Amino acid sequence: MSHIKSGHEPLIRIAKRDAIAKPKAIMIRAIAVLLSLVVSGVFIFAITGLNPIRVYEVMVEGAFGTSRRSWVTIRDTMMLFCIAIGLAPAYKMKFWNIGAEGQVLIGGICTAGLMRALGSSMPTPLLLVVMACASLLGGCLWGIIPAIFKAEWHTNETLFTLMMNYVAIQLTSYCVSLWENPFGSNSVGIINQQTQGGWFPKIFGQAVSLNVIIVLTLAIGMHIYLTYSKQGYEIAVVGDSVNTARYAGINVKAVTIRTMAVSGAICGLAGFIAVAGASHTISTSTAGGQGFTAIIVAWLAQFNSAIMGLIALLLVSLQKGAIQIASQFKLNNYASNVITGIILFFILGSEFFINFRLILRGKKGGEEK
Amino acid sequence: MKKKLLGFMMAMTMVVSLAACGGSSNSGAAADKTDAAAETTEEATEEASEEPVAEGVDVTAIKVGQICVEDENSGYDAAHIEGLATAMKNLGMDPATQLTLVVDIPEDETCYDTAVDEAEGGCGIIFSDSYGHQTYMQQAASEYADVTFVACTGDMAAPSGLANLKNIFPHTYESRYVSGVVAGMKLKEMMDAGIVTDPYVGYVGAYPYAEVVSGYSAFFLGVRSIVPDAHMDVQFTNSWYDPTAEGAAAEALISKGCSIISQHADSTGAPSAVQAAHDNGKEVYCVGYNIDMRAVAPDVALTSAQNNWSVLYEHMLKCYIDGTEIPTDFSAGINEDAVMISELGDACAEGTAEAVEAAWAGIKDGSIKVFDTASFTVQPTDNGSYAVDADGHLTSAFALDSDGDWVNDNGEAIMDGAFVESQLRSAPYFSLDIDGITKLN
Numbered sequence: 085m086s087h088i089k090s091g092h093e094p095l096i097r098i099a100k101r102d103a104i105a106k107p108k109a110i111m112i113r114a115i116a117v118l119l120s121l122v123v124s125g126v127f128i129f130a131i132t133g134l135n136p137i138r139v140y141e142v143m144v145e146g147a148f149g150t151s152r153r154s155w156v157t158i159r160d161t162m163m164l165f166c167i168a169i170g171l172a173p174a175y176k177m178k179f180w181n182i183g184a185e186g187q188v189l190i191g192g193i194c195t196a197g198l199m200r201a202l203g204s205s206m207p208t209p210l211l212l213v214v215m216a217c218a219s220l221l222g223g224c225l226w227g228i229i230p231a232i233f234k235a236e237w238h239t240n241e242t243l244f245t246l247m248m249n250y251v252a253i254q255l256t257s258y259c260v261s262l263w264e265n266p267f268g269s270n271s272v273g274i275i276n277q278q279t280q281g282g283w284f285p286k287i288f289g290q291a292v293s294l295n296v297i298i299v300l301t302l303a304i305g306m307h308i309y310l311t312y313s314k315q316g317y318e319i320a321v322v323g324d325s326v327n328t329a330r331y332a333g334i335n336v337k338a339v340t341i342r343t344m345a346v347s348g349a350i351c352g353l354a355g356f357i358a359v360a361g362a363s364h365t366i367s368t369s370t371a372g373g374q375g376f377t378a379i380i381v382a383w384l385a386q387f388n389s390a391i392m393g394l395i396a397l398l399l400v401s402l403q404k405g406a407i408q409i410a411s412q413f414k415l416n417n418y419a420s421n422v423i424t425g426i427i428l429f430f431i432l433g434s435e436f437f438i439n440f441r442l443i444l445r446g447k448k449g450g451e452e453k
Numbered sequence: 454m455k456k457k458l459l460g461f462m463m464a465m466t467m468v469v470s471l472a473a474c475g476g477s478s479n480s481g482a483a484a485d486k487t488d489a490a491a492e493t494t495e496e497a498t499e500e501a502s503e504e505p506v507a508e509g510v511d512v513t514a515i516k517v518g519q520i521c522v523e524d525e526n527s528g529y530d531a532a533h534i535e536g537l538a539t540a541m542k543n544l545g546m547d548p549a550t551q552l553t554l555v556v557d558i559p560e561d562e563t564c565y566d567t568a569v570d571e572a573e574g575g576c577g578i579i580f581s582d583s584y585g586h587q588t589y590m591q592q593a594a595s596e597y598a599d600v601t602f603v604a605c606t607g608d609m610a611a612p613s614g615l616a617n618l619k620n621i622f623p624h625t626y627e628s629r630y631v632s633g634v635v636a637g638m639k640l641k642e643m644m645d646a647g648i649v650t651d652p653y654v655g656y657v658g659a660y661p662y663a664e665v666v667s668g669y670s671a672f673f674l675g676v677r678s679i680v681p682d683a684h685m686d687v688q689f690t691n692s693w694y695d696p697t698a699e700g701a702a703a704e705a706l707i708s709k710g711c712s713i714i715s716q717h718a719d720s721t722g723a724p725s726a727v728q729a730a731h732d733n734g735k736e737v738y739c740v741g742y743n744i745d746m747r748a749v750a751p752d753v754a755l756t757s758a759q760n761n762w763s764v765l766y767e768h769m770l771k772c773y774i775d776g777t778e779i780p781t782d783f784s785a786g787i788n789e790d791a792v793m794i795s796e797l798g799d800a801c802a803e804g805t806a807e808a809v810e811a812a813w814a815g816i817k818d819g820s821i822k823v824f825d826t827a828s829f830t831v832q833p834t835d836n837g838s839y840a841v842d843a844d845g846h847l848t849s850a851f852a853l854d855s856d857g858d859w860v861n862d863n864g865e866a867i868m869d870g871a872f873v874e875s876q877l878r879s880a881p882y883f884s885l886d887i888d889g890i891t892k893l894n
Contacts, residue, residue, distance in 0.1 A: 150573060156566050266609065270660050270691075271560065273588040277595070363562040365588065372561070407567075411555045416524055 146408020183245030185375030191355025203281030223352015536762025560585025624786030633675020655706030
């Protein structure tokens, strides 16, 4: 291959980086975010003639303008974060769990059913524990089924988990028609609207506190589990190479099933949080596509808990800001999708510059952007 | 070297494919948005020229909130957005500065968050436009007693017992009936010409709610007032807005042999499918909802049943401004100009305009009752919710059974030989299965 060098050296060559210093990686990401804001700004100005700075201000107002808005943003961030935490171990094991949406719904169904049935007879703290356990089990079951098939018969887990979503959606539809209120409305309505039985109680005067406590605890737990535990190490090995794992004496089948049990259970718990801690009802849109968005969150963060939280916060704030600019500037909601798209594109693009470097012609191992 | 190159190519493919995904959805979005921006500015300049009519109360200080389930691209929501803006202008308010409009709010806790946000932002009266919003409006109403929440098309205001939760709904069954007359005229023309032998009508419905049942039954009775032996199939899509599913449902009905397709779903899916079938040589026509469908189905659109929401919005706003009691349930029909049908299409049969005129006149003076018990029959039931005579005509019926316990919640619905719709509450409650209509799913 050495003759390539003679004569036609390309203007730019791309080389894989061996390793990158942390500050440098952070700097590249920061530049990417800044650039994305500039490009979005140019886009906003070109299309609408609005002052981009003002648009960004309004977006921030939409997400954090009042304390209530901030709490709503935090609540939705926690939901997305929780699903991403659930997905992290599965993806680290390179098990393509596309089924978070369904796992969340199953957790939601368990919670809503118990809330309806026991809301008036059981004290709320006990009921919360019962609902949490049920949703953990429900999500766990939904995660374990494709894992067993994958471990025993090598079925394709991407398709399997995806299709489990549709089963969950149909089950939800069934439950909605079973529990509809008022009769004939095809919606469950807010459960226990009067008694608030089974709703997350206010802690420190804030209805969202429990959501934050549960999810942050999970985040820390997952970080420790993946980074410091033996099981976490097994997950990493299976993810890197199944053959290596076998050679090292790891029971790949057991690890697969165990990891998906954990992954599904946490996603099920996200359903519990969605129903008992936010919507207090169940519908086929309870998961609302967040099971898929969380995949982006988990991958972008490379399964690092803290970064997953930040990315979830970024995505949710963008979405909240989007609604605000749509309302305030009479822009269609799609405008904000474009901005979100541009920002995500740059963040994803920055990963390229973190993993590779550009070498200009004539430079030996020269510096790059 | 090879490996690096491969890595680079893979990375580039990824980047390019990402760009492609982002790009395709973005470009459409950009176009939509510019449209929206252009439209709203146009509206804003109009408003600026309006003179505020102050009547003791400073109407310009009132802030109004509106929550819509889709944006202005959905005919249903466009009618609401335009309706409230018109009502505000008529009352001397400026929608550009006094209205907080939030679109694309799903029927989940986002609605509650938005309603509460608008209430905290100073809105004194807040409207939501979709049925499924009401449980969240109710939640917000229970927490903000000094703000009025109006859940359009909802039915929980009275049962909730909340003084600040209201429902409004126009007499859509009247415009449905008249649009049925238009369809009946076309059907009769096709039968007279020998093109059609079976008077078979299809209907694309959203959900099997009373609102939809009332609408298609009224439409069907309109058809039957012209073609007495007509029969109809209803296909539900289980969504208010799903162009693909509505198109597919229309296609299915056409292939079963329906000659007229009507709809209670908010997209142009069904009319587009009918136009396509017509282009392929099928003799089939359509009756739309909310918006004039001639733009998407120029050769087949007969008319559309429409609501003039501004009449209802204006009434509620006026009560709110004047400080008079705001009705818990408010409903209005042709006598108040709250319902109408769109301009007749070129495909309409000879004499349709006269028949429409006669139908409107009959509804106005009460000589035509849409749900006249003599004009339809139902199968007897043993659950006690209604009773029929030997011929199958209704003699009594529950108006309302919101909890499904087969106990009448709200009085007798049969009065003077007709089922009275929209009087015991604003939202429709006619939900009987009348003979001649078959639900396919």
